[in-house]
Amino acid sequence: MKIAIKHSGRKLAVVVAALSIGFTMTGCEKYVDIKTQGQLTPGTIENYRYLLNNTTALEAAPTVSDMASDDLEIIDGSPQQISLASNDFNGYYRRAYQWADDIYPIDNQYHKDDNWGALYNAIAYANTVISEVPNVSDGTPAEISQLVAEAKIHRASAYLMLANTYAKPYQQASANTDLGVPLVLQPTTEQSLDRGTLQQVYDAILADIESALPALPVQQQFTTLPSKASAYGLLARTYLYMNRYADAAKAAEQALALNDKLNDLTKLTAATMASYPLRVSNPEILLSKIPVNGITAYTTTALRLSKDLLGLFDATDQRYNLFTVPGSTISSWEVYDGRYFYLDYIKNEGRNVGPSVPEMLLIKAEAAARDNQPAAAMALVNRLRASRILPGSTVNLSATDADDALVKVMQERRREFMFRMLRWWDMRRLKDDTxxxxxxTRTFGGSTFTLAPNSNRYVFRIAQYEINLSPEIAQNP
Incomplete structure (x- = not known):
């Protein structure tokens, strides 16, 4: 495949970088080779099915969110901390944990932001499908509409993740002036990458989801392929982070009407975790997305549960029993203590951070609590806990009032979504709520780092490498 580029100085931008990443990936080889090897007919719909089946590109999600969240704690002076302090390859992990000004400094050999590049790479794939599929030489109108709809859901998901990583939390009063992220909605390298506004980004996300819904299938063969439930789940998540709680609850209910399956963790033990479903067939997952750096249970970059997070669990919670392990499982180092997230390592595959059935239940629960319906909120929380907490212990929770219910919903979100990207997003949207x-505060290498509610560090700065490519991209403060 040839990509024609007219160098306009400052407008090659992220798309070129994303394309250069994407078309060197193994998963794209079939698409690249079809015009030279003749394995597929050029210009046919099957080509684009191959593109959308490239999960390496389209499942991408940020990983730095988990490093910055209060789910994580690195013990100062531990072998892990000492290793991270001198490990340049994993410097992003250390700097995200420190809420540093620059996670990917330009004077470092690892100065490219994999999160940014992978998400725009997914957008490049989606744009190709959206633009070219209507002109294929075959395919029924329904097939064409479905592929375009799938691509729009992947694009909307990527933009929601970009906005919640590199832009301020959404506030209706300021969204028309707050910086968004570059909107690239056509497969072109000939546009400016001015960031525009956050409202424009969210408008584009909502437009993609709403226009995609009619053409999406009810059933999905794999969790990597968007369905109607995927779209409603993404819509519910989008409305939640826009603080539109009633709309979020309605979309969550629409997703649950199509899929309300929960894995019963109470029937599993550590010894029987081999029967836990793989991500692509996990019935709880509405749309699979995984952090770009994959599995986390390696010694240097293992995710150690913070004391605060550990305090929310007890020995009757199967999420603690099945998805976390003691430090001795991670490393034989003498001071490698504590408890570590292990779910993605058990199945040797990345952890899902995309919309899920548990998320829909807890979105509805949060909306009910905010609507002064504490009993309804707790009923939804307890519906989830029935598949998480061992019988004979405290499965059902109660709330004294709406505020108490909201606190308990947020605690359940932390337990359910530990190291799943959403905790950082929640910290961002709740930071101004008293x-x-x-x-x-956290300590690393003897230095103390602080994240105050009004800190600019709730928004990751864009890698200088990207700004050097496209100087029109405004930097975050």
Missing amino acids: RFQKTY
Whole structure:
């Protein structure tokens, strides 16, 4: 495949970088080779099915969110901390944990942001399908509409993740002036990458989801392929982070009407975890997305549960029993203590951070609590806990009022979504709410780092490498 590029100085931008990444990936080889090897007929719909089946590109999600969240704690002076302090390859992990000004400094040999590149790479794939599929030489109108719809869901998901990583939390009062992220909605290298506004990004996300819904299938063969439930789940997540709670609850209910399956963790033990479903066939997952750097249970970059997070679990919670392990499982180092997230390592595959059935239940629960319906909120929480907490222990929770219900919903979100990207997103949207407002501190290498509610560090800065490619991209403060 040839990509024609007219160098306009400052407008090659992210798309070129994303394309250069994407078309060297193994998963794209079939598409690249079809015009030279003749294995497929050029210009046919099957080509684009191959593109959309490239999960390496389209499942991409940020990983730095988990390093910055209060789910994680690195013990100062431990072998892990000492290794990270001198490990340039994993410097992003250390700097995200420190809420550093620059996670990918330009003077470092590892100065490219894999999160940014992978998400725009997914957008490049989606744009190709959206633009070219209507002109294929075969395919029924329904087939064409479905492929375009799938691509729009992947694009909307990528933009939601970009906005919640590199832009401010959504506030209706300021969204028309807050910086968004570059909107690239055509497969072109000939556009400016001015960031525009956050409202424009969310408008594009909603437009993609709403226009895709009619053409999406009800059933999905694999969780990597968008369905109607995927779209409603993504819509519910989008509305939640826009603080549109009633709309979020409605979309969550529409997703649950199509898929409300939960894995019963109470029937499993550590010895029987081999029967836990693989991500692509996990009935709880509405749309699979995984962090770009994959599995986390390696010694240097293992995810150690913070004391705060550990305090929310007890020995009757199967999420603790099945998805976390003691440090001795991670490493034989003498001071490698604590408890570590292990779910993705058990199956040797990345952890899902995409929309899921549990997320839909907890979105509905949060909306009910905010609507002064504490009993309804707790009923939804308890519906989830029935498949998570061992019988004979405290399965059902109650709330004294709506505020108490909201606190308990947020605690359940932490337990359910530990190291699943959403905790950082929740910290961002709750930082100005006095019920949850907190100044965070952590120590690394003898230095103390602080994250105050008004800190600019709730928004990751864009890698200088990307700005050097496209100087029109405005940097975050």
